[in-house]
Amino acid sequence: MIYKSKRSQAILDFVLIFGILLVFLVGLVRIWVWFNANYAKRNADYQKTRLIAGKAYDLTAGVYIDAPLELTDDWVFKGKPSGTVK
Amino acid sequence: MSIGLINKKGQAAAELAILGVLALLAFSFVMNFGQSLGRAQQVRMESFRKALRKAYDKNGSVSYTLRKNVNMASVNSGFFQGQDSAAENTGSVTWSKGLSGPSGTTDEGSYAYWQINRNLPIEPGYYKEYQYGPTGSRSDEKIKIPVSVYKVDEIRRVDYTYNLEKRESSGNDSAIDYSKRATLVDTSTGLLYTRIDKNIDKNPGDDNVPTPHYQVRGVRPFGDQQIYTYSEDWKVPHDLQE
Numbered sequence: 001m002i003y004k005s006k007r008s009q010a011i012l013d014f015v016l017i018f019g020i021l022l023v024f025l026v027g028l029v030r031i032w033v034w035f036n037a038n039y040a041k042r043n044a045d046y047q048k049t050r051l052i053a054g055k056a057y058d059l060t061a062g063v064y065i066d067a068p069l070e071l072t073d074d075w076v077f078k079g080k081p082s083g084t085v086k
Numbered sequence: 087m088s089i090g091l092i093n094k095k096g097q098a099a100a101e102l103a104i105l106g107v108l109a110l111l112a113f114s115f116v117m118n119f120g121q122s123l124g125r126a127q128q129v130r131m132e133s134f135r136k137a138l139r140k141a142y143d144k145n146g147s148v149s150y151t152l153r154k155n156v157n158m159a160s161v162n163s164g165f166f167q168g169q170d171s172a173a174e175n176t177g178s179v180t181w182s183k184g185l186s187g188p189s190g191t192t193d194e195g196s197y198a199y200w201q202i203n204r205n206l207p208i209e210p211g212y213y214k215e216y217q218y219g220p221t222g223s224r225s226d227e228k229i230k231i232p233v234s235v236y237k238v239d240e241i242r243r244v245d246y247t248y249n250l251e252k253r254e255s256s257g258n259d260s261a262i263d264y265s266k267r268a269t270l271v272d273t274s275t276g277l278l279y280t281r282i283d284k285n286i287d288k289n290p291g292d293d294n295v296p297t298p299h300y301q302v303r304g305v306r307p308f309g310d311q312q313i314y315t316y317s318e319d320w321k322v323p324h325d326l327q328e
Contacts, residue, residue, distance in 0.1 A: 010098070013098070013102070017102065017105075017106070021109055024109070024113055028113055028116060028117070031117065031120070032116070032120055035120040035121075035123065035124055038124055039123075039124065039127060042124075042127055042128060042131060046131045046135075049135070064131055064132055064135040066128050066132070068124075
């Protein structure tokens with residue numbers, strides 16, 4: 001009896017730990033999706049300011065500002081992105 | 087027998103402790119890698135844009151180095167503290183219409199800038215030397231050439247303070263008041279070491295690039311400070327209220 005309860009404890013431990021690791025992994029993958037989306041967004045923002053970058057009449061022209069998408073709780077925990085890349 | 091049982095329990099705990107830490111370490115490594123990639127991309131784009139802008143303004147060749155000291159999210163450090171990291175890139179652009187250099191000048195056309203964070207860019211310095219054209223013809227006058235930064239000595243200090251206050255109040259609106267404050271002061275000071283190449287290519291048309299002969303030119307100091315603050319207050323009412 002003692003040995004049986006020990007086995008079940010090991011199974012419980014295993015399920016618990018791997019469950020936690022799985023949750024971490026899902027969160028990690030979603031954060032990586034956020035990294036990738038920002039990679040694309042930076043590029044889109046960058047290209048938008050490309051032609052105007054060398055125009056003399058506008059002193060603010062060509063100023064590239066980093067405006068990444070926001071990493072929200074909804075994105076990490078529910079998988080809902082905070083914005084889109086156009 | 088009893089010793090054996092104790093060992094088995096200890097083994098399970100040790101496995102959990104070691105594997106758990108390894109798993110967290112692997113996650114933090116992947117997170118840091120992603121953040122570094124994003125930061126490197128951002129600095130690469132910004133440095134090129136700054137070089138483009140300067141090249142247009144100066145009507146010449148510009149080398150623009152941008153260094154950004156950032157704090158990345160980290161599971162290994164305190165709340166709002168992060169892990170200090172740096173990203174640096176140099177963008178080079180040649181954009182000149184007609185004779186290089188600003189209107190009215192004949193002895194310049196090449197520029198170098200070095201910038202840390204949001205500070206104004208530093209011009210590490212210039213020297214004057216004759217330049218040679220593709221056919222080996224020497225310029226009529228000495229031309230301004232920017233010195234190059236070959237080493238950066240930086241001392242970075244990160245001061246971090248954190249304070250969490252919890253006050254319990256009584257009365258009609260009894261509650262627990264929380265006050266959370268964190269401050270991070272990121273200070274950088276350092277020196278830019280510069281040098282020049284004394285071995286001038288007197289015949290650029292022959293494709294034989296002479297071996298550089300560097301001469302140390304001097305140092306330029308730099309400094310910067312970034313302050314980040316977090317401040318949040320909230321209240322949790324007591325469950326039992328009359």
